[in-house]
Amino acid sequence: MLFQLVLSGIAQGSIYALVALGMTILFRATTIVNFGHGEFFMLGAFLVYVLLHVVGLPFLPAALLAIVLMFLLGMGLERGLFRPMGESAPHISLAMMTVAFSFLFRGIARLFWGREVYPMPSVFSYPPIEVAGLIVTSQDLIIAGTTLLLVLLFFVFFRYTRLGRLAQATSQTARGASLVGINVPLVHGGMWGTAAAIGAIAGILVAPITLLYPDMGGQILIRSFAAMTLGGFGHLGGAVVGGLLMGVMEQLAGGYISTALIDIFAFLVIIVVLLVKPSGLFGRREAAHV
């Protein structure tokens, strides 16, 4: 049972890792903490649902189209909401703006899809594989595999490509970057788009096995915060590790202690980590306050 729980924990944790990764990329690039990130997840799932069932596309094109649309949405948000606020906007206002669009997207989702909950018929109907007495569903494999792929992709992108290093430079010093000729707003737009796309991918991966409802973003937001806090806020690797750990620990706690604990596990992690070691596992030890 232990290994089964760990396996499903890894699959679940991969989702958290993806969302946390997207949030961390955005945070590193723009210093904005995105309270609306859960809505990217939700929109990704709903978009793919619409493309599959209303437009009638097959899964893979629907997924790709949804990702592209979300990328554009992310860029649009940067252009329309955040660029006008300017570079020197206080962080509190920027965070408030993320709360505002979170509210907006929930409302839009609720408008179109009402108060109901939508099941999506299973997309991957391959039979589960059995490995050493453990059952691995195809969904789990796909989720974990995609996450691994994406994480590697981003690692390579940021470290070894020119564009990636450009993005890193911009996140370290926007003013310095623009002095060197980098189009900072464009890079920020790209980061927003990337973050939205990654969040959407998580939503798309999970959509076939979850019920969709307009408020589903809220749950994932908190778990993602837990992952980031555990791993060290702002640390890319930490977000991924934190997400995976969260997934595994949640399943273990639910399996061995009580299923009611799964709901609040993320809350407890956040509170405990912030009280004991606010910098998390990999974060730098900064002075928490003056």
Next chain:
Amino acid sequence: MSELTEVTRQQARPGVRLQRCAVAALLALALLLVPLVTNDYTQYVVNSILVYALAAVGFNVVLGYLGQLAFANAAFFGIGAYTVALLMHYAALPFPLALGGSAVTGALVGLVVGLPALRLKGYYLAIVTLVFGELMRWAYVHGGDITKGSGGLPVPEAAMFGVVADTDKAKYYVILAVVAAVIWSTNRILRSRVGRAFVAIRENELACASLGISPGRYKVIAFVWSGLVVAVAGGLFAILLGRISPESFNLHQLLLHFAIVMIGGIGSLVGSIMGAVLLTAAPEILRNFPGLEEIIFSLLLIAVLLFLPRGLAGLAARLVPALKERLYRE
């Protein structure tokens, strides 16, 4: 004339004092006569406006005056509501005592939230308070027989001075009295050395310390007062609805309070009242269209963040300069 000292300055001039008394008297009369022009439904809406105005005022103390991004309002609101409901249901306490109980729990929880606020950097505090609210909601759902879980806990009718407030019009006077008193108290605190300390901490914490103001102490005071006020609002909410359930205190509720404060005008008490009027009356009209309320509020919120940083209060101050000193300094 400036907002934080206006009260004391104005008191010094007798002619102005008389004028203010006359205005206050007229306002009081108008408020007392409201039930004459409403039916049960509109009375309910007015009652809701009052409750939300109080919740927004409490939120504003921390969000606007102290300037900290703390999302504990749903938690305070819920704790106040459940305290009143539980005390009246199980301990058969009369409403005034139950409400006092919620004030106490609100203040205590404010203390619990305020202490981590001293150590945690901006966004960490926002996350922790958000999480705390969800944790409380889980507690209501899983409170077994005590909180009656998701089904909801019925709230007995409030009785004051032997009279049972069982109609919306009767409830109005109870709610009005409490809301008016607590907002008045809050106003006095904000227009004093305490309120100035809050704003000073928001503006420049290092400079505060150099003036002998302990930022830690005043931050805790702000959270305690905010908790108290919002919990009292929650207690009134319980009376208003007659039945409370955990779903009433979720993120949606928090976002609603947030929108009221921001759109009304962050850092303006009158703004919070204006925001409550606008945003509470509206949903009743929009009730048939799910999601429309959120869309409109969030668009207003975005508009405020981009174009109207002072919200409705700032707008009013610009349109009617004579009111400037009462609403905002510009």
Next chain:
Amino acid sequence: MALLSIKGVTVKFSGLTALSDVSFDIEPGRVHAVIGPNGAGKSTLFNVITGYISMTEGEVWFEGQKLNGLRPHTIACRGMRRTFQNGGIFAEMTVLENVLTGLAQVTASSIAGLAVGMPAAYRAEMAAMRRACDLMRLMGISELADRPAKDLSSGQQRLVEITRALATEARLLLLDEPAVGLSVQDRENLMAVLRKLAARGVALLLVEHSIDLVMAISDRIVVLNHGQVIADGEPAEIRTHDAVLEAYLGRN
């Protein structure tokens, strides 16, 4: 007895020694200045004295009491106040509110009293108001009372900050580069104000870049270089001190 006594203060962080065995005294009612080239450790010294940074070694004594380890607001309550280099005024408040905030420590209105509307609380606030008005009149900024602080010029803002710091009759005022960025006229005003303060018996400790200003109003000057005291004496001595000239002009 010396008002303020710095004894052997050493400050090290991250392998860097910002201050090394700094010692000097400040007498009541006199004007002292700390000067030195950039990076000499002047700001660090200020922050150590006022409790914003902790020292690695050494002691700071004020009016016979040790200040080591005390928080900045505690130190401020003991009669030592400071101003800040990059504007410590509260921009969104009016001048009057800024000055009133300076009086927070001595405004006796209790929270309960305010909440319930007790006359004692109201009287305490009125008393603070009167004191604030007196202070502003003394410092010549009464007409600015209701102006938002962010609308003022640098010179005016400095004045407001000093007024605010004076509110509780501090015995020692530490002024962090009060003259930086000021016009000639504002500088003259500032010097007049500083002389007025000294005449009232307030001891001043200035950190300043402007040698002229320092020479003109100081009774005693301490010169820092690379975190160490290289000279401590009256302006006339310092003007011709070898080590000082070398520090500022370099080896020729």
